[in-house]
Amino acid sequence: MTTELTQAPGSAGSERHIPDTVSNAAATPDREQPYGALGLKEDEYLKIREILGRRPTSGELAMYSVMWSEHCSYKSSKIYLRQFGEKVSPAMKKNLMVGMGENAGVVDIGNGWAVTFKGESHNHPSYIEPFQGAATGVGGIVRDIISMGARPVAVMDQLRFGAIDAPDTQRVVDGVVSGISFYANCLGLPNIGGETVFDAVYQGNPLVNVTSVGVLRHEDLHLANAKGAGNKVVLFGARTGGDGIGGASILASDTFSAGGPTKRPSVQVGDPFAEKVLIECCLELFRDELVEGIQDLGAAGISCATSELASNGDGGMFIELEKVLLRDPTLTAEEILMSESQERMMAVVRPDKLDAFLAVVAKWEVETSVLGEVTDTGRLIINWHGEEIVNVEPRTVAVDGPVYERPVAYPSWLDELQADTARSLDRPETGDELREQFLALLGSPNLADKSWITNQYDTYVLGNTALSFPDDGGMIRVDEESGLGFAIATDANGRYCQLDPAQGARLALAEAYRNVAATGATPVAVTDCLNFGSPENPEVMWQFSKTVEALSDACLEMEIPVTGGNVSFYNQTGTAPIHPTPVIGVLGVIDDVAKRIPSGWQDEGDNIYLLGTTSLELDGSAWAGTIHDHLGGRPPAVNLEAERQLAGLLAAGGSESLLGSAHDLSEGGLGQALAESVLRFGVGARVWLDEVMERDGVDAATALFSESTGRVLVSVPREDDVKFRGLCEGRGYPVARIGVTDKQNPGLEVQDLFTVDLNELQQTHRQTLPARFGALIAE
């Protein structure tokens, strides 16, 4: 014990850790504080002293350090992210009920229904401890959705792993997939889509992004704010433990030596059962109108929830921290403030509704404690056994954190990379060569069947899944009466982004948008999960700035708002940053999910049409990577206006039920899209490329493997052929009939070039993941 400590009344002689009080801080201005170990820079620490007019208490230092971290404060990205809010047209605001800055964006989808959705990253924990890292990633984003007043109805996962044959990849894949499977399956949320990419750049830094979607009636919308002096602040859910504490233990052990708590691990542990009960409990609280404001506890735990609720409300709050229910009674006040224990929520409850609130919580056997109340003091005051340990203006913690304009530099290596185009690579010419490369792509890790992963995910639960993998997007029915539903797709191509981050961002948006359109839905909103290297690397900051600028411009041009998102920096293996990986999610609306469009052929004799045109665009392609181990040049061109036209065409075709299937062309080009369309239901096709080759002036290899944008493969029943052609003509969109479906010969015949039977297609597509990770349970 040092002389600087004040003792809480009645605690003399106990072994309880006694924290630094506000009066103590004022009286001992010169005490050294471990701000550096907590991740704060000296100027940030001095800024805190300036704000408070004294040194912070150890509890205040704990709060500022976590809330001013990159993860919570967006201090490096803030100046760029503003563009999403600024570049907005009236059309983009029309259906937007809640935009950026809340736990998740909310979009009006009609008939009194709204959808809320958001993606979030849990990259670093998933490398250290893949199972718990991925599991708690699901838990965290789902709590964001509940906080809006919505019932979570689906999840998706966007995964990036190291090379499939690298020694450590199986450990990470096994852990991450089983963690997501375990948590989301136990929550009863269908997993309806996502992506899995293997690339050596993610070897020491896998990406685990999870998107969740919720639905709500308009009147059920809730926001994270604490209004109304005298209203109670209630913490409920799991007890607070020592998990997920980053720097607090450093702080505590640096400050107090003998008898102090030991350093604790900083990986959180998830309990999906606790979260499932919490979901049902919250929905009952919302239904009975028992909460005024609500906030989930994620990063920075109670520090974040109290300061954000207070900042967004009337500005004042009083908390008695010793009332927090603990899993571990030895936790210090600082650790309680910073703990990231999972499955906890904080609600603001009117005193006259408190008994009803407590009755609902008791029904669900959820533990609860009333911590304090909303005040009109404008201060967030936290006491610990009667002693004031925090007294701050909440905005200074939650909102007015540091903002950095980091140095930006054009990458020194980029010109050389862009000059190294794939045009100089040998392209196959004969049928045999084309067949061999077609199969090499089909069985390559990134284009191979992902059933080994997706078979571990429940798609059926809740009974509203209209589409899921391997279709272009997931689709969920929202209203059982009318069939109203939403579709969602997410995309990112790190290789394109490495070649040109601005173009890569536009391409990711265009692809997600096209995928949603291919399901028959109309795109309405965007979320993003921006994964980058270190912001302290000026070249990474250049990539980031180009990405956000291009993405915000592209959203304005397509008139779909970005409703929220997430930034994850410091993703690198050693000093090498990952490829910029902005995962873009697009949400669409469909009037009746019965009109959904699958990605493969089902019927005999349908005409197969290719919408859009093909150019020689193999730079950054799966073909260049798989066949030639090449990455260089410039990614494909993208015409956002054409993408809008194409989406309009698909929506019209879908609403008139003219389309038997629709499948977007992206990685692997037409060859991969054809193979997947056969494999979806095991219905074959005869295809010819001459017309496309002649019209577009390309060779067979380019026709099959180029990744030109604005293209979708559709199948049309014969009886609807005239109508469909009329639709394309009326809208002036390029279209070519390139084949016909064939149930009798369920393989793929590319006329004059090659034929592959169904069995070989299946074997090639399915064997890759099981060969590395274990048997696939299938007939």
Place this chain on the structure above:
Amino acid sequence: MATGMRIGVVTFPGSLDDRDAQRAVRLAGGEPVALWHGSHDLDGVEAIILPGGFSYGDYLRAGAIASLSPIMSEVVDAANKGMPVLGICNGFQMLAEARLIPGAHTRNAHQQFIRRDQRLRVENADTAWTNGFEQGQEITIPLKNADGRFIADAETVKRIEGQGQVAFRYLGVNPNGSFDDIAGVSNERGNVVGLMPHPEHATEPGFGPDTALAMSSGVDGLTFFTSVIRKALVA
């Protein structure tokens, strides 16, 4: 067909497919009645479904804690008096834990959660929940579980095989290492049936398993629910 037969669906903490079971009852022409695990009131229902999920997080053993819920004493009494009871997935595990049906469940042999459209053969079309099927009929029902491996001692397996208590058997592939490919069993009387696959997810066109005719069009599961309603009509 709409008899309005009242069929209870019990919700436990951690139940996941309870609302889906209610929807299936409705689609079959019955009247779903939500029952709460903590109550002792069966609310006058004529049949009971214990739905799928992860009640109590599968702590201890899947279904073990839920089998001791207050309402289970009424469920056991009613089952012993002949009321039709269907346990699906986690409900199957609860029935085994409550000793209403023979056998037990362990982790899938391959140790992973598995979700697939599973072919089954109806081995006993003479129970309360299967009388609408043909004996030996092949059906497709979605399966999704982590602890789905049915086990029993050799004597029990022999007995239930001999007495026709094996209600369903996996076809094509045994997805979890269950003994004798057993997917579902009944009690001796045939009023209590438990199975690992989820019939409630094959009841609505557009949301079931794929069939040779069209995607997501499989409704083989509907017969479970119409069977129990038909049985009530006949009785």
